[in-house]
Amino acid sequence: MNASACRDLIFRLSDDELIIAHRHSEWTGLGPLLEEDIAFSSIAQDKLGHAQALYTILHEHFGEADPDTLAFMRAEPYMKCCHFVELPNGEYDFSLMRHFLFDAAEYVRWTALTQSSFEPLAKLAMKIRGELKYHLYHAQTWVKQLGAQGSEESHARMQTALREAWPYALGMFEASDHDAALVSDGVFIGEEQAHNDWLAFVRNTMDQATLILPEDAEPVYGGRKGYHTDHLQPLLTEMTEVYRIDPSAEW
């Protein structure tokens, strides 16, 4: 197995989980309904757990630092998250749309990873996939309801959110120099296959939601190579503020 390819894949997965967890947690106390507040907070907690488990694999199998150090002490250029998870929450329509498009991608990725030749990842995938069903169910229910069964305004808002999110959603599948090695080693299906599976799933849901997929969007790339939006550094500063006061503190 190509270790540096596998390591890169796990950083991409874990950093996405960490940053989307932080964004979701920003709804805590602010959700439009109590149930929604709880849903976003719970999903944030799950995602953070997934990030921690992935950082633990990096620590135990690839000689990386401990999970807290990986999560809180890396400078922005070392982060491998996509731009999509960095974007601010915006209004609830955008947050829900991102939640759906992101979790549909996660579901595709983690379903594939249950077959990974890298055993620690395959074992974790069996577990994470079960949790993801709840995340995706939540997002998909809202996208369908607000798209097809809501009001004219809710439909228009979801369509606008989809259009704004789309170039960034496509950016989740930024090709990696390591894809060929990951595919030939049987570690992962690769970004192109993941994108195709995701697109089929998303198209099906959007049909049910009577929402139209944007046609001519340019994917927004860069995150996987360490180039980020202006939104990431303020997020990292806030997220790591307490930890950095005393990294050796016992919690």
Next chain:
Amino acid sequence: MTTDRVYEVLQSVCDPEIPTISVVDMGIVTAVEVVHDDHVRVAMTPTFVGCPAIDVMRNDVLNAIQQLGVSTVEVNVNFDVPWSTNRLTEAGRAALLKHGLAPPEHYESLALELEVLNNVACPYCGSRNTALKSPFGPTLCRSLHYCNACLQAFEGFKPI
């Protein structure tokens, strides 16, 4: 020392979030190995990857076995055997009900539509005339429901 004796003492270690159920009935103890009289190895797995209670339970398991006079106790948390609600014992299901939580249905495979969450039996009156209100509740492992028969909100332990 025997594995039966270890399992017996672990019946006294409870989930801090649901104090009526033991770690054994919850199905999160996945292996017990008595290496020799003075050395016991236990494997545990969390209900959810991000379960905040796992460290507490791991320590409680460690302490409980040390109380038996075993000096070397190893407790490993891993995903070798992934937890699912199908691992709950019958006693575990009864304990959940006693705590006011609807026990999860047994399932063969869990479809994305999560239809199993509709019409969960109400833990108060037993009616299945109930509706899912939210797939997320006060802890990661619970969902919120409403009973149309006895007009009470209730929580379920969600199948996973």
